[in-house]
Amino acid sequence: MSLLSLKDVRVQFNTSGGVVRAVNGVSLDLAVGETLGLVGESGCGKSTLGKAIMKLVPVAGGEIVVEGVDIAPLNREQLTDMRRKVQMIFQDPYGSLNPRSTVGRSVAQPMVLAGWKANATAERVETLLRWVGLPSDAKQRYPHEFSGGQRQRIGIARALALSPKLIICDEPVSALDVSVRAQVINLLEDLKSQFGVSYLFISHDLSVVEHIADRVAVMYLGMLFEVGGRDQIWRDPRHPYTKALLAAAPIANPKLARARQRTVLQGELPSPLNPPPGCPFNSRCPLAQDRCRAEKPVLRPVGNGAQAACHFV
Amino acid sequence: MAALPLEVRNLRTTLFTRRGEMKAVDGLSLTVGAGETVAIVGESGCGKSLSALSIMRLLPDPPARIVGGEVKLNGRDIVALREEDMLDIRGKEIGMIFQDPISSLNPVATVEKQIVEVLMTHTDLGRGQARVRAHELLELVGMPDAARRLDAYPHQLSGGMCQRVVIAMAIACSPSVLIADEPTTALDVTVQAQVLALLKKLQADAGMAMIFITHDLGVVAETADRVVVMYAGRKVEEASVDDLFENPLHPYTVGLIGATPIPGAERAERLADIPGMVPPLNALPEGCAFAPRCTRVMDRCLAEKPDLTVPGPGRLVACFAAEGA
Numbered sequence: 001m002s003l004l005s006l007k008d009v010r011v012q013f014n015t016s017g018g019v020v021r022a023v024n025g026v027s028l029d030l031a032v033g034e035t036l037g038l039v040g041e042s043g044c045g046k047s048t049l050g051k052a053i054m055k056l057v058p059v060a061g062g063e064i065v066v067e068g069v070d071i072a073p074l075n076r077e078q079l080t081d082m083r084r085k086v087q088m089i090f091q092d093p094y095g096s097l098n099p100r101s102t103v104g105r106s107v108a109q110p111m112v113l114a115g116w117k118a119n120a121t122a123e124r125v126e127t128l129l130r131w132v133g134l135p136s137d138a139k140q141r142y143p144h145e146f147s148g149g150q151r152q153r154i155g156i157a158r159a160l161a162l163s164p165k166l167i168i169c170d171e172p173v174s175a176l177d178v179s180v181r182a183q184v185i186n187l188l189e190d191l192k193s194q195f196g197v198s199y200l201f202i203s204h205d206l207s208v209v210e211h212i213a214d215r216v217a218v219m220y221l222g223m224l225f226e227v228g229g230r231d232q233i234w235r236d237p238r239h240p241y242t243k244a245l246l247a248a249a250p251i252a253n254p255k256l257a258r259a260r261q262r263t264v265l266q267g268e269l270p271s272p273l274n275p276p277p278g279c280p281f282n283s284r285c286p287l288a289q290d291r292c293r294a295e296k297p298v299l300r301p302v303g304n305g306a307q308a309a310c311h312f313v
Numbered sequence: 314m315a316a317l318p319l320e321v322r323n324l325r326t327t328l329f330t331r332r333g334e335m336k337a338v339d340g341l342s343l344t345v346g347a348g349e350t351v352a353i354v355g356e357s358g359c360g361k362s363l364s365a366l367s368i369m370r371l372l373p374d375p376p377a378r379i380v381g382g383e384v385k386l387n388g389r390d391i392v393a394l395r396e397e398d399m400l401d402i403r404g405k406e407i408g409m410i411f412q413d414p415i416s417s418l419n420p421v422a423t424v425e426k427q428i429v430e431v432l433m434t435h436t437d438l439g440r441g442q443a444r445v446r447a448h449e450l451l452e453l454v455g456m457p458d459a460a461r462r463l464d465a466y467p468h469q470l471s472g473g474m475c476q477r478v479v480i481a482m483a484i485a486c487s488p489s490v491l492i493a494d495e496p497t498t499a500l501d502v503t504v505q506a507q508v509l510a511l512l513k514k515l516q517a518d519a520g521m522a523m524i525f526i527t528h529d530l531g532v533v534a535e536t537a538d539r540v541v542v543m544y545a546g547r548k549v550e551e552a553s554v555d556d557l558f559e560n561p562l563h564p565y566t567v568g569l570i571g572a573t574p575i576p577g578a579e580r581a582e583r584l585a586d587i588p589g590m591v592p593p594l595n596a597l598p599e600g601c602a603f604a605p606r607c608t609r610v611m612d613r614c615l616a617e618k619p620d621l622t623v624p625g626p627g628r629l630v631a632c633f634a635a636e637g638a
Binding site: 041042147149177178179180181182183185186189204206207208210211234244245246247248249250251252253254255256257262264265266267268269 | 357503531572
């Protein structure tokens with residue numbers, strides 16, 4: 001059984017300019033102990049999908065099945081059990097911590113809400129801070145006293161509090177400096193091997209996703225374009241958008257960077273208010289033909305364990 | 314021999330704050346030749362942006378002030394020039410592109426008006442000619458649907474399009490030096506690739522000297538000819554881009570490269586991480602600023618600041634351990 005199974009999930013926002021279909025029919029499975037990378041450019045709906053799984057945005061349709069239970073129709077009280085299983089860490093670790101609450105109180109909050117006793121909670125906070133590599137006196141201090149990397153560790157400690165099965169990581173290292181970013185990535189990997197937690201790792205940074213993910217899903221304008229194993233995606237990408245993304249990602253090695261063929265994708269993301277009809281990529285795609293402007297492709301198996309949504313793959 | 318487009322010698326910029334004086338740029342020297350791209354890399358707080366602002370004489374004063382050194386632009390030292398003279402130079406001899414394109418533009422003026430203003434300030438073009446030139450420039454920087462965008466306001470354009478407008482303004486008067494401070498950091502990866510390709514092409518066509526400031530080693534590998542690595546206000550290593558990535562000498566450079574995953578390469582079990590973080594400028598250690606995080610630290614590093622030495626042709630490194638090795 002999958003830990004998380006999404007079936008045709010939809011999220012839409014009504015704006016003054018019209019309806020934005022931020023997540024437009026996403027189906028995806030995440031296995032126990034797996035790290036699934038979710039990549040795409042800004043506005044593709046990857047963060048909205050993460051929030052939809054947490055029920056932080058209204059879900060317009062589809063199923064979100066966590067360990068066999070569809071949580072899409074549940075109300076706030078009924079979600080308590082799910083919240084124990086699924087937690088989230090955010091890009092801006094300062095914005096996600098209460099500035100007027102000590103770190104100890106922030107990290108203790110999940111246990112308090114779950115009705116733990118005070119001494120058990122205090123003990124747990126000590127343990128969590130040790131796991132994420134913060135000094136134990138951190139609990140008396142306030143978020144502003146910590147650096148960005150340390151704040152992200154605080155967010156991770158809080159997410160781990162109730163031993164979740166899945167942590168949704170929304171751009172967790174994008175605001176961090178290179179050396180600190182590596183520290184946080186290594187910490188996430190250590191925690192995974194220690195506790196068997198799974199990650200949905202949302203990022204725009206392909207090199208980070210390539211490093212951390214077992215499988216990768218590529219998203220564009222609310223749709224999944226390709227899902228596959230990490231090696232398949234990087235060595236044998238099928239969808240023209242995946243190819244373009246990989247070609248655009250800077251490689252930190254001058255020889256490799258010069259050696260590769262670089263076809264720079266033209267144009268920019270279309271407005272999500274007014275996506276092109278048919279395949280939303282048809283306005284930028286080098287392979288686009290009449291069929292792509294008329295008919296929206298669906299995600300289907302294309303061999304080598306990969307799925308792609310393209311008429312010509 | 315003609316003077317180099319840009320020659321910075323022993324530049325020192327200090328922040329004067331209530332908590333004391335901080336050496337934000339501490340004796341930086343670098344040269345950039347015509348058609349050459351020099352990348353300055355380092356993490357936040359290492360002094361790379363303040364170096365650029367010092368060269369442009371755009372420091373926020375107070376608290377920041379240049380306290381020593383030379384910045385020679387085509388052979389002329391501009392450190393002591395009056396602000397009126399700098400107004401002539403900026404935008405004409407030296408162009409600059411910032412990280413956030415939307416806030417670099419005037420939100421209440423059209424694209425055309427902003428480019429025309431640059432042209433009319435620095436050239437003899439009349440308004441009509443300047444408008445024609447503005448259109449040409451937008452075409453040159455690959456603005457989609459350029460004729461229509463002339464009348465657009467910045468908020469009507471995407472980040473990538475705004476950055477193209479900023480680039481059009483920066484190169485409008487064919488400057489000999491272009492300083493790009495994290496020009497693609499705010500952009501999506503496919504748009505970043507477009508802007509990097511555009512900058513390289515414009516530079517090659519015009520033979521501009523370019524300083525490219527970034528924290529992203531991937532972008533460095535893709536764009537730079539030479540690389541300057543900064544840490545805590547000082548240059549700790551300089552090398553050609555190939556030498557730097559193939560054989561980094563300073564332990565900080567080694568750490569930065571090890572901390573950056575390379576897609577497609579064999580997956581390392583763990584990223585190399587540099588323990589700790591960049592020290593605040595008001596609490597720099599006595600000796601080498603990197604010593605508390607360094608894997609090769611020796612007694613001498615804690616007592617003495619290493620000077621730059623020449624370990625090989627075209628290379629510089631400031632590290633006692635790298636010297637001895």
